[in-house]
Amino acid sequence: MNVLVTGGAGYIGSHAVKALAEAGHIPVVLDTLEHGHAKAVGDAELILGNVLDHELVARVCRQFAIEAVMHFAAYIEVGESMAVPMKYYANNTMSALSLLKTMQESGIERFVFSSTAAVYGQPDAIPVPEDAPTRPVNVYGHSKLLVEQTCSWLARHTPFRYAALRYFNASGAHADGVIGEDHRPESHLIPLVLRTALGKREAVHIFGDDYDTSDGTCVRDYIHVWDLAKAHIRAMEYLADGGESGAFNLGTGNGYSVMEIVECARRVSGAPIPVKVMPRRAGDPASLVADPGRAERVFGWRAECSDLGSIVGSAWKWQSAHPDGYSLD
Numbered sequence: 001m002n003v004l005v006t007g008g009a010g011y012i013g014s015h016a017v018k019a020l021a022e023a024g025h026i027p028v029v030l031d032t033l034e035h036g037h038a039k040a041v042g043d044a045e046l047i048l049g050n051v052l053d054h055e056l057v058a059r060v061c062r063q064f065a066i067e068a069v070m071h072f073a074a075y076i077e078v079g080e081s082m083a084v085p086m087k088y089y090a091n092n093t094m095s096a097l098s099l100l101k102t103m104q105e106s107g108i109e110r111f112v113f114s115s116t117a118a119v120y121g122q123p124d125a126i127p128v129p130e131d132a133p134t135r136p137v138n139v140y141g142h143s144k145l146l147v148e149q150t151c152s153w154l155a156r157h158t159p160f161r162y163a164a165l166r167y168f169n170a171s172g173a174h175a176d177g178v179i180g181e182d183h184r185p186e187s188h189l190i191p192l193v194l195r196t197a198l199g200k201r202e203a204v205h206i207f208g209d210d211y212d213t214s215d216g217t218c219v220r221d222y223i224h225v226w227d228l229a230k231a232h233i234r235a236m237e238y239l240a241d242g243g244e245s246g247a248f249n250l251g252t253g254n255g256y257s258v259m260e261i262v263e264c265a266r267r268v269s270g271a272p273i274p275v276k277v278m279p280r281r282a283g284d285p286a287s288l289v290a291d292p293g294r295a296e297r298v299f300g301w302r303a304e305c306s307d308l309g310s311i312v313g314s315a316w317k318w319q320s321a322h323p324d325g326y327s328l329d
């Protein structure tokens with residue numbers, strides 16, 4: 001299929017672009033490069049532009065005979081979403097709605113959406129199934145939930161079909177070591193830990209060590225970015241085969257604590273990696289782990305390379321070969 005990949009120059013989108021090409025599909029990337037990297041796109045077609053540009057998106061859909069859309073483009077910083085909420089409603093919600101309108105006008109009916117575990121907020125029970133209440137505790141999560149809800153209404157009343165993929169903690173890098181995580185600013189734990197291993201940061205800040213978890217630090221479900229990429233292809237092909245719309249958790253069902261990540265990174269890198277315990281951050285649940293069963297039952301996806309050693313090992317391969325991200329290539 002010819003697939004429009006918005007945000008395809010970003011971390012997760014660039015892995016999906018690679019997976020699409022490997023699976024015989026033709027990815028066409030639309031990205032502003034505000035947070036993305038042209039080098040991450042490889043040989044795929046890269047259109048420089050904004051999802052909010054209705055005319056451009058319509059033209060790209062026509063020119064490349066687009067049959068499905070994977071929508072990764074968004075802002076991703078939870079803290080910033082609370083400080084400047086409209087930036088997030090504009091870029092995450094309004095741009096997605098504009099894209100959905102263009103898709104409808106262009107007769108494109110399949111949509112794979114980058115949603116997030118942040119739609120759940122503070123879950124009542126772990127692991128979290130998809131029918132758990134959606135009560136985001138930040139603007140970022142709400143900006144995504146609004147898109148899911150719009151998709152749900154469209155799917156009920158038009159031929160449109162979608163998969164909202166609720167990622168837990170995306171991590172790791174492609175095994176070739178050529179593409180990986182390069183967020184600016186970086187707020188994700190594993191790259192921060194590995195930058196500390198490289199001596200680029202003094203210590204890993206651990207926000208709270210008195211949670212009700214095995215070692216007192218927060219527990220999260222880390223999912224390898226390559227497993228995420230493959231889930232997008234499964235979901236898109238499932239929709240193309242007439243599959244029903246819905247939301248799907250993408251996680252492993254296993255949680256690791258912050259300290260377990262640090263210890264794994266110490267083993268992989270051989271570096272001491274100092275840590276500094278800081279006060280808890282408001283809104284951080286002690287534990288957030290997916291029930292990933294629905295994606296397996298419905299479209300046959302399960303995580304295959306998300307054991308902690310593969311995640312941290314692949315991230316270290318990328319990070320140690322590119323200590324300044326894409327900039328020095």
Ligand SMILES: NC(=O)c1ccc[n+]([C@@H]2O[C@H](COP(=O)([O-])OP(=O)(O)OC[C@H]3O[C@@H](n4cnc5c(N)ncnc54)[C@H](O)[C@@H]3O)[C@@H](O)[C@H]2O)c1
Binds near residue numbers: 013033034035075167
């Ligand atoms: N990284 C995670 O752990 C995680 C977890 C849950 C959900 N997500 C979601 O996955 C998606 C991708 O995340 P990522 O980590 O790859 O982020 P990223 O910042 O690396 O990639 C996003 C890309 O979208 C582009 N972009 C942003 N707004 C745009 C616009 N209006 N038009 C065109 N391009 C635009 C950026 O330039 C960037 O290349 C996001 O939607 C994010 O909310 C990420």
